[in-house]
Amino acid sequence: MPMMPVTDSMFLVVETREHPMHVGGLQLFRKPENAGENYLSDLRRTMLATDNVRSVFRRRPSRPVNTAGYVRWAAEDNLELDYHFRHSALPQPGRIRELLEATSRWHSTLLDRHRPLWEIHLIEGLQDGRFAMYSKIHHSLMDGVSALRHLQGTLSDDPNDLDCPPPWGSRSNGTNGNGHAQPSLFSLAGKTFDQVAGIAPAAAKVAREAFREHTLTLPMQAPKTMLNVPIGGARRFAAQSWSLDRVRAVATAAGVSRNDVVLAMCSGALRDYLIEQSALPDAPLVAMVPVSLRRKAEGGEASGNNIGALLCNLGTDLADPALRLSAIHTSMTNGKKLFSSLTPLQTLLLSGVNVAQLGVSPIPGVVNNTRPPFNLVISNVPGPRKQMYWNGAALDGIYPASVLLDGQALNITLTSNGDNLDFGITGCRRSVPHLQRILTHLDTALAELEGAVGIK
Amino acid sequence: MPMMPVTDSMFLVVETREHPMHVGGLQLFRKPENAGENYLSDLRRTMLATDNVRSVFRRRPSRPVNTAGYVRWAAEDNLELDYHFRHSALPQPGRIRELLEATSRWHSTLLDRHRPLWEIHLIEGLQDGRFAMYSKIHHSLMDGVSALRHLQGTLSDDPNDLDCPPPWGSRSNGTNGNGHAQPSLFSLAGKTFDQVAGIAPAAAKVAREAFREHTLTLPMQAPKTMLNVPIGGARRFAAQSWSLDRVRAVATAAGVSRNDVVLAMCSGALRDYLIEQSALPDAPLVAMVPVSLRRKAEGGEASGNNIGALLCNLGTDLADPALRLSAIHTSMTNGKKLFSSLTPLQTLLLSGVNVAQLGVSPIPGVVNNTRPPFNLVISNVPGPRKQMYWNGAALDGIYPASVLLDGQALNITLTSNGDNLDFGITGCRRSVPHLQRILTHLDTALAELEGAVGIK
Numbered sequence: 001m002p003m004m005p006v007t008d009s010m011f012l013v014v015e016t017r018e019h020p021m022h023v024g025g026l027q028l029f030r031k032p033e034n035a036g037e038n039y040l041s042d043l044r045r046t047m048l049a050t051d052n053v054r055s056v057f058r059r060r061p062s063r064p065v066n067t068a069g070y071v072r073w074a075a076e077d078n079l080e081l082d083y084h085f086r087h088s089a090l091p092q093p094g095r096i097r098e099l100l101e102a103t104s105r106w107h108s109t110l111l112d113r114h115r116p117l118w119e120i121h122l123i124e125g126l127q128d129g130r131f132a133m134y135s136k137i138h139h140s141l142m143d144g145v146s147a148l149r150h151l152q153g154t155l156s157d158d159p160n161d162l163d164c165p166p167p168w169g170s171r172s173n174g175t176n177g178n179g180h181a182q183p184s185l186f187s188l189a190g191k192t193f194d195q196v197a198g199i200a201p202a203a204a205k206v207a208r209e210a211f212r213e214h215t216l217t218l219p220m221q222a223p224k225t226m227l228n229v230p231i232g233g234a235r236r237f238a239a240q241s242w243s244l245d246r247v248r249a250v251a252t253a254a255g256v257s258r259n260d261v262v263l264a265m266c267s268g269a270l271r272d273y274l275i276e277q278s279a280l281p282d283a284p285l286v287a288m289v290p291v292s293l294r295r296k297a298e299g300g301e302a303s304g305n306n307i308g309a310l311l312c313n314l315g316t317d318l319a320d321p322a323l324r325l326s327a328i329h330t331s332m333t334n335g336k337k338l339f340s341s342l343t344p345l346q347t348l349l350l351s352g353v354n355v356a357q358l359g360v361s362p363i364p365g366v367v368n369n370t371r372p373p374f375n376l377v378i379s380n381v382p383g384p385r386k387q388m389y390w391n392g393a394a395l396d397g398i399y400p401a402s403v404l405l406d407g408q409a410l411n412i413t414l415t416s417n418g419d420n421l422d423f424g425i426t427g428c429r430r431s432v433p434h435l436q437r438i439l440t441h442l443d444t445a446l447a448e449l450e451g452a453v454g455i456k
Numbered sequence: 457m458p459m460m461p462v463t464d465s466m467f468l469v470v471e472t473r474e475h476p477m478h479v480g481g482l483q484l485f486r487k488p489e490n491a492g493e494n495y496l497s498d499l500r501r502t503m504l505a506t507d508n509v510r511s512v513f514r515r516r517p518s519r520p521v522n523t524a525g526y527v528r529w530a531a532e533d534n535l536e537l538d539y540h541f542r543h544s545a546l547p548q549p550g551r552i553r554e555l556l557e558a559t560s561r562w563h564s565t566l567l568d569r570h571r572p573l574w575e576i577h578l579i580e581g582l583q584d585g586r587f588a589m590y591s592k593i594h595h596s597l598m599d600g601v602s603a604l605r606h607l608q609g610t611l612s613d614d615p616n617d618l619d620c621p622p623p624w625g626s627r628s629n630g631t632n633g634n635g636h637a638q639p640s641l642f643s644l645a646g647k648t649f650d651q652v653a654g655i656a657p658a659a660a661k662v663a664r665e666a667f668r669e670h671t672l673t674l675p676m677q678a679p680k681t682m683l684n685v686p687i688g689g690a691r692r693f694a695a696q697s698w699s700l701d702r703v704r705a706v707a708t709a710a711g712v713s714r715n716d717v718v719l720a721m722c723s724g725a726l727r728d729y730l731i732e733q734s735a736l737p738d739a740p741l742v743a744m745v746p747v748s749l750r751r752k753a754e755g756g757e758a759s760g761n762n763i764g765a766l767l768c769n770l771g772t773d774l775a776d777p778a779l780r781l782s783a784i785h786t787s788m789t790n791g792k793k794l795f796s797s798l799t800p801l802q803t804l805l806l807s808g809v810n811v812a813q814l815g816v817s818p819i820p821g822v823v824n825n826t827r828p829p830f831n832l833v834i835s836n837v838p839g840p841r842k843q844m845y846w847n848g849a850a851l852d853g854i855y856p857a858s859v860l861l862d863g864q865a866l867n868i869t870l871t872s873n874g875d876n877l878d879f880g881i882t883g884c885r886r887s888v889p890h891l892q893r894i895l896t897h898l899d900t901a902l903a904e905l906e907g908a909v910g911i912k
Contacts, residue, residue, distance in 0.1 A: 017473075017566055041548065083690065083885065086561070087554075091545040091580050092497065098543075105542070110473055114688035114886060124547050125581075196600040234539065234571035429539065430570060 009452050012061060013192055017110060018233045022117070023333070024401030025151055026099075026239055026424065027133045028354040030394035032159070040131055041087070042123050043391070048081050052169030054150075056141050057084075060116045076116050084118055084168070088134075090125035099126060100237055100436070103134050107401050107426070108235045111138055120167050130396060136270050137404055145381050148415060153227040155395060164391045182225060193440040221280035225274070226431065227410045228372035238436045239399035241420040246446060253453035254322075256329040259380050261449060262421065263287065263332070264325040265315040266378050266412055268445025269438050271324075272317070276437065284327070285314040288374040289335065296436035311374055312336035321445070376410045383415035383422070399424035410435075468517060468596050473566060474689045478573070479600040480563050480857030481607055481696055482555075482880065483589045488615070488848035496580050496587055497543070499847070509623030510606075512597050516572045532572050540574055540624070546581035546588075554776070555582060556694055559590050563857050563882070564691045566567075567594055567840040568749035576623050591623055598855055601837050603793070604871060611844040611851060613685070620847045679737035680691050682887065683866045687784060690885035694892045695855035702902060709909035710778075712785040715836050717905060718877065719743065719788070720781040722834050722868055723770040724901025725779075725894050730772070732893065741770040744830040747792065765831055766791035777901070778908040832866045833858070839871035839878070855880035866891075 015021040031039055044161040062074035090098040102123070105309050111117045117138030123129055137147050152167050165171060222228075244258075247265075251258045266287070274280035289310045312335065315327030338430070381400065388395040400413040409431035423442065427435040450456040480564045487495055507565040511531070518530035546554040558579070567573045573594030580587055595604045610621050678684075700714075703721075723911070729734035743767045768791065771783030810822060837856065844851040855878050856869040865887040870879040879898065881890040906912040 017569065031550070052730070080885075087547040088558075089545040089547040089581055091543040102544075112689045113473065114566070114690070125545055184882075233568045 003128055012138075015110070018231060019401055019404070019406060020108070020110050020233070021139045021419060022107075022111055023135050023139055023142070023147050024103075024134060024237075024426075025137045025272070026103050026397075026399040026401060027135070027151065027390075027395060028395055028397040028399075029131050029390060029393040031129060035393075040122060042333070044085065044087050044122050047166040050166050050169060050408075052165050052168045052172075054168060057118060057168040058116055061113055061140075066199060069385050079091055079116065083115065083119060084123045085166070086119060087447045088123050090123060092125075092127075094125045094127035096126075096239075097436075099123065099132055100239060102403065104235055104237045105238075106134055106136060107237055108233060108429070111136065118121060118168065131393070133167065134401075138164060144379070144400055144402055145412065148381055148383065148398065151398070152384055152388070157382065157384075157386045157388055159392055159394065161389065161391045162391050176411060183383040188456035222372050222375045223283040224278060224372060225281050225375055227375055227430050228407050229409060230406050230435075231404055231409050231428035232430040235404070235436040236403075236427045236429045236432065237401050238425045238427075238439050239397070239423060240439045240442070241397050241417070241422045242392065242442070242446060244416065244419050244421055246450065247421060249455055250446075250449045250453055254325055254329075254449075257332070258326060259289075259291075259327065260329045260332055262380055262414065263289065263312060263314065263328045263378060264321065264449055265442050267316055267324050268321055268439035268448060269330060270314065270443065272375075272441040273438050277433070280316065282317060282358070284318075285316045285358060285375040287312045287314050287376055287378040289332070290377075290379050291332075293337070310339070312378075314375075319450040320452075325436045325449060325452070356455045372407055376408060376412065379411075379413040381413060381415045383417045384411075384419065385416070387418045397422045402426045404428055465784055468569075468594075474687060475860070476564070476566050476689070477595045477827075477859055478563075478567055478592050479595055479603050479884070480559075480590060480592045480693075480860055481604060482559050482693070482853075482855040483591070483607065483846075483851060484586055484853040484855075485846060485849040486586050486852055489850075496578060497849065500541065500543055500578050501832065503541060503622040505621055506625060508621050509535060510624060510626045513574060513624040514572055515597060517596075518792050525600065534689075535572065535798060540576060541622070542575065542577045544577045544579050546579065548581075548583075550581045552582075552695075552890075554602050555579065555588055558695045559689055559695075560885070562590055562592065562887070564689060567592065567823045573597055574624065587849070589623065590857075594667035595859055600835075600858055600869065604837055604839065604854065604856060607854070608840055608844070611840065611846050613840075613842045613844055615845045615848055615850065617845065618847050620845075622732065623808070657844055677739075678742035678828050678831045679714070679739040679779050680828060681737050681741065681831055682733060682735045683831055684759075684863050685865060685887050686862050687860055687884035688708060688886040691860070692858075692883045692885045694881045694883075694895050695853070695879060696895045696898070697853050697873070698879045698898070700872060700875050700877055702906065703877060705911055706905045706909055709911060710781055710785075710905075712781060714790055715745075715747075716785045718779065718836055718870065719745065719768060719770065719784045719834060720777065720905055721898050721901045722823065723772055723780050723784060724725060724777055724904060725897035726770065726832075726896040726899065727772040729894050734890070738773060740774075741772045741831040743768045743770050743832055743834040745788070745835075747788075747795070766795070770831075776908075777854040777904040781865050781905060781908070832864060832868065835867075835869040837869060837871045839873045841872070841874065853878045857884045860884055 012021070020025075036042075044225050058076045059073045060076050062072040088102065090102060092098075106119070106121060106333055111119065117140065119136045121134040123134060124132070126132065135147070135151060139352060142150060151167060153171060154167055154169065156164050169270045210350040242265075247258050247261045254261070267285070270285060271280060289312045310332065313327055314333040315331075318324045318327060379400075383398060384395070395417065397420065398415055398417050400415055402411040402413050403422050404411060408429040411426045412423065413426070414421050416422075423439075424437055425435060429435075447456065468477070468783040481498055492498075514532045514535055515529045516532050518528040535763075544558065546558060548554075562575070562577060567575065573596065574591045577590040578587070579590060582588065585697065589605060589765050591603070598606060607623060609627060610625065612620050698721075703714050703717045706717045710717070723741070726741060727736060745768045747766050766788065769783055771787075773782040774780045774783060835856075839854060840851075853876070854873050855869055856871055858867040858869050860867060860882060863883040867882045868879065869882070870877050872878075879895075881891060881894055885891075903912065
């Protein structure tokens with residue numbers, strides 16, 4: 001087994017009980033119509049019997065106790081599948097509320113480093129007859145985007161396809177494209193640092209040049225908020241879906257992008273939440289928004305994707321939802337314009353500047369004494385465009401649960417899923433009280449945006 | 457809040473993800489006959505509404521990250537009860553097997569040091585209509601004996617007493633005697649070292665004198681076995697009750713103590729288990745057995761209890777159950793005779809010698825290269841003598857889940873409960889495969905003992 005790249009082992013080295021470094025996802029399924037009483041236990045037994053295991057799900061650190069930061073992967077020959085794939089249940093009345101409470105707990109505990117770094121719960125007991133699956137994968141194995149992509153790769157758009165692999169397996173024909181996951185921003189930041197070691201002055205020059213002609217939101221201008229504090233180990237997770245049509249309609253009416261509308265929903269919700277907590281700062285909140293930038297190659301053809309880390313002024317100081325949407329649109333447009341004028345290396349460098357400070361957050365004391373580089377990450381990850389199925393069960397929702405870092409007590413990650421946008425909100429249980437209210441505020445914010453553009 | 461005694465803070469300092477330092481207990485209850493459909497959720501709501509919280513359940517480390525080993529307690533003013541008291545459920549079919557699997561998982565994860573160091577699960581979904589409660593308390597707050605005693609203090613022998621406190625509360629009249637918990641062996645070992653600092657030569661002399669006239673099982677004579685290896689973080693927990701009458705009948709017929717019979721059950725079960733694993737050593741296993749020694753004061757009257765740590769030759773090399781029982785009886789009798797001839801200080805010193813080596817086990821490398829001081833701890837903790845109730849629900853079982861230390865991958869702790877002996881077996885999930893088979897072997901061992909003394 002090879003030496004882990006530093007960008008991966010970093011997630012093992014900085015992990016503490018306050019900062020678990022795993023990403024998660026909550027999937028909601030509708031059982032097939034012909035499902036019998038033992039559907040779930042039969043499903044679990046079938047999955048446990050397969051020997052389809054992607055190699056990444058066999059990897060464990062060769063030395064569980066990290067000392068100097070150099071970590072090697074070992075392959076686990078005796079994978080104890082029934083340890084990793086767990087059968088769990090919700091207490092009555094089995095509402096989404098009980099599901100989110102259970103997910104919050106599972107997302108809070110550390111993975112066992114003596115084994116491959118993942119756990120998947122098959123969850124029964126939802127009162128509406130659906131079932132759920134919570135997956136937890138260490139960031140050193142996969143970042144959040146890759147993990148979602150991997151899970152999607154185990155699904156099918158055919159309800160009659162009963163040959164879907166287990167969540168830790170892969171399609172034998174290799175068509176799920178797992179091998180080509182985009183780099184996440186975190187690993188991108190890490191790689192940037194590798195690549196620019198010794199050329200920091202050049203990086204600074206790129207950034208200066210880049211900023212000169214644009215009205216950009218700069219790092220370290222974000223206000224200090226209740227979301228930017230040292231965090232504890234416990235998490236709270238909330239999730240809900242909104243209709244893509246509603247978001248699309250606002251975007252069309254306002255002449256902005258769908259992601260602008262999503263950011264405006266988040267902005268309105270954060271404003272309401274912070275007002276409720278008597279904690280709204282005078283200055284607008286700044287979100288770090290990973291964006292996928294399609295660029296033209298020299299020949300004029302699209303040449304793949306490029307990821308950048310934009311800082312977006314959320315306009316939370318503005319009471320009017322239309323003005324907030326407009327401020328967000330301007331901030332995002334300027335940021336994207338800048339990125340599109342950069343070379344790929346310059347993009348990496350600028351993104352690196354934006355996320356750089358996160359790397360030092362696990363050092364005690366840093367969070368309390370410095371301004372945050374931004375207030376939270378809001379990440380919109382592309383998901384399946386069609387209704388997907390897993391061995392005949394329809395995927396109703398797929399909600400990402402993210403990693404929190406010190407000084408970043410809240411994360412909003414959403415993914416498109418057929419006709420919906422599925423939001424997953426991960427928060428530090430201590431620093432972000434009543435996290436689930438953000439769901440209500442998101443709903444209010446979307447309705448307000450609809451009102452502002454004259455739809456309702 | 458006071459400074460923690462070193463003997464308590466030690467459990468925070470040595471804790472790692474491989475060695476969680478909490479004790480646990482699994483309680484099984486029968487619902488009252490008039491229990492309605494919402495019995496459990498009503499019960500939970502009532503408990504969450506009380507403000508009866510024993511001060512020890514408000515304590516958290518003032519600095520969650522331990523550095524130099526000096527830890528102070530802080531009192532948590534905003535106790536988030538619904539974080540600590542959790543509502544959980546078992547997947548179908550809801551057998552004891554599912555309960556033990558869930559308990560194994562809960563017992564494996566670390567407590568959040570940003571909060572008071574305990575969690576209690578109220579568990580529904582048992583197919584027989586009973587409910588369960590799993591409690592997890594950090595060893596720095598309470599040792600296992602005190603924790604069991606505390607839980608018993610919240611019960612009542614009156615099925616009509618509906619005024620029982622929550623598991624984290626206390627009786628207002630203070631009659632549950634929580635203040636007078638006996639020291640556990642671990643804290644006793646710690647205190648011994650405190651007291652004998654500087655008088656090690658004296659201690660050695662006591663030990664030499666003590667051993668001279670007795671055939672004693674000495675520390676460090678235990679064979680190296682599969683149970684004495686470095687352990688991982690995951691646990692497996694198994695539990696079952698046996699009738700006290702059966703054990704008593706064997707003890708009477710053989711002229712030995714009930715604890716001798718319990719040890720012989722464990723010995724037979726361990727022998728069968730190790731044979732099954734092709735891992736039975738030639739030399740007999742040695743158990744560390746905490747014993748309560750009643751001693752005569754000078755006036756001839758009983759003057760309270762005194763705890764000693766006996767090493768017992770389990771006779772696992774002997775195929776005949778009668779010979780094993782006899783070997784155990786001899787070993788225990790000699791050990792107790794010795795202890796009874798010692799002064800209280802000498803008892804402490806000898807116990808200290810017996811458990812001393814455990815203190816160094818968290819140091820990497822020590823486990824692999826030295827002989828174990830003993831092979832496992834078998835602890836018999838006195839429990840309630842009558843049928844007990846908690847707000848009308850009858851206590852069917854109370855099974856202790858223990859702390860494992862490096863080099864000690866298995867622990868058997870049992871407690872008497874009315875007409876039963878309730879065994880809790882805690883093992884490292886990696887090192888002790890098929891732990892639950894020890895339950896079957898315990899049953900076989902008891903039947904063999906009955907046969908050997910001519911009862912059946």
